[in-house]
Amino acid sequence: MENFKELTQALIQTQVLAALKDAPEYLDDLVRSAMETEVNEYGGKPDYNTKSKMPWLEWCVRDALETATRKAVLETVSELEPSIKKSVKKALTADDIVSSFVKEILANTADYKINVEVAPEKT
Numbered sequence: 001m002e003n004f005k006e007l008t009q010a011l012i013q014t015q016v017l018a019a020l021k022d023a024p025e026y027l028d029d030l031v032r033s034a035m036e037t038e039v040n041e042y043g044g045k046p047d048y049n050t051k052s053k054m055p056w057l058e059w060c061v062r063d064a065l066e067t068a069t070r071k072a073v074l075e076t077v078s079e080l081e082p083s084i085k086k087s088v089k090k091a092l093t094a095d096d097i098v099s100s101f102v103k104e105i106l107a108n109t110a111d112y113k114i115n116v117e118v119a120p121e122k123t
Helices: 002-019 025-036 056-092 095-108
Strands: none
Touching: 002 025, 002 056, 025 056
16 A cells, blocks of 8 residues: 555656646756655644654555545435335344344333223213
8 A cells, every 4th residue: 555655646646747747947846845745644734743744755655545435325325225225224123123122112111000990881
């Protein structure tokens, strides 16, 4: 993973610098400096609360990978939603679940007494 990160950083930096090859030399230095600027774990300026520092480019690559992964997971779960609902309903209506539910209700009503009275209807 470390080699992938370094390779990705070098590739992106090379591509950005190649795109700006016609620009004045100082622009190359500014771009390189911006990519190497240290940021906190949220991509912001590090301060005394910062847990870890990293170059902006490393943070940017990590953030892009996390965003793409999050999107893929959400899409997959969304596609599987009907199957997930069906499985949950099946699990909730299984005999052992229903029996446990009824037993729990009855256990909580053990302190109560129910009187049933049968009497003829008054006219």
